Amino acid sequence: MLKKERHDFIMRQINLHNRVLTSDLVQLLNVSEDTIRRDLQELVDQGRLFKVHGGALSKSYHSSFDDSTVYARDSKIIIAKKATKLIKDGMVVLTGGGTTILEFVKQLPESLQATFFTISPLVAVELAKYNNVEVILIGGLFSKNSQITYGGHVIMQLSEIKADLCLMGTSAIDAIEGLTDTDWEINQLKKAMLAASKKSAVLCISEKLDIALRLKVCPIEHINYLVTELDKGDQLLKSYSLKELQIL
Amino acid sequence: MLKKERHDFIMRQINLHNRVLTSDLVQLLNVSEDTIRRDLQELVDQGRLFKVHGGALSKSYHSSFDDSTVYARDSKIIIAKKATKLIKDGMVVLTGGGTTILEFVKQLPESLQATFFTISPLVAVELAKYNNVEVILIGGLFSKNSQITYGGHVIMQLSEIKADLCLMGTSAIDAIEGLTDTDWEINQLKKAMLAASKKSAVLCISEKLDIALRLKVCPIEHINYLVTELDKGDQLLKSYSLKELQIL
DNA sequence: TATATTATTGCACAAAACCGCAAAAACACG
């Protein structure tokens, strides 16, 4: 393999995953560590990536994308990490959109083998960075506000799916009222998502607990897992743990 | 064997495999290394390929995966600006993916009223910033490499659409061979996109001109507009302007 | 802090590129 080809390959990996490990490249390209290191050094000299201990990082990832502006990011990372435990190799997972879900995707293990259906383009792009994950983006009208696809076409397609697990964020959850929402379209969509999967998990930060909005999505019993940043035994979660709903 | 024959042979190898090794050519053509090197140098001077240590690479190969270094960004902005002239209020537009198309979206007038179908999540997200634009994302399998949806499901949905204009990038275009590609799935997809719209425009930087790859998408006559960063009267475009293809 | 992983450095060897030159072939033209 020519040097230039290796460089292109490395840059493709970087663009795909935002990062790359030296050891992985050694295996994939079947050359010595030294060669990889020199390649990385040259790419650094060309200003095409960042080199760090153990590999290299995408430049754009660090400069352009500012994750820190995401509201309550720390909490969301905790939630995301907990939620990854629900995912096993070979599963078919359906996900919604939103920053929490996005964070969840970023926390998935590199080696995960699974199939993901999603209504969020951003989630799809993030999922695509995993080599062994198949991503199916459910198409339809694209919502400017929530950055997800919605509408009849989406619901129709959801009706043809049966996933093992559905992961969604929520704007409100209450022990008595269950999952609620304000937007009619989103409401319909969530119902369809729940119907399209055997089990379901709700990811939400604690401040969305004990809130009920106008439109009901489903009763609390229909949810199998509730993932928050709080400790399992926290006071705030007491009213939820009574049900056959597992708290993570 | 005459020099011209060797050159043709080399270019055929390049178009076929995207790469060629000096040592292979020495064997295949049964001439000295120096001769091959000189041949390659001449082809470089003609701008027909890239020379690297150990051999040469196709030009399209380098740009087939647009890296985050916003390769040839200036050119793409020029192209994008030209292409926006094709869009009128009320139109239904179908777009592909890629950085050129993305740049095109960014150059659209703020007030535009239109409907966009797209197979690119990133394009969808960008389009969503326009208040008066309706965005429909066509869903399906999500390609890790090209960041677009593809596969049978996408093609099926495309068959139900009739847009006014289809905008796509390309990896190669040639006056005789027409639009060509290397990937079977992408090839099918592009055919479906062209079939789904009344008119079509190809956006590409000049270095993708006069390149023919293995799989044929469509003859040059099926394209209505060709948008490059070059001036309308440029030499390189001469062979294209003969057809009923409008150069922008 | 101890231990394992990763980086760095200098070195050696092979492959490829480069340079100048001369033989061979192709061409031009009286």
Added chain:
DNA sequence: CGTGTTTTTGCGGTTTTGTGCAATAATATA
């Protein structure tokens, strides 16, 4: 046809580049 000119090609020697190895230093991780 013959002769001078140009182009093309191959050869030998030198220089540059690419790669891997081994010893040592730096850095992570528990």
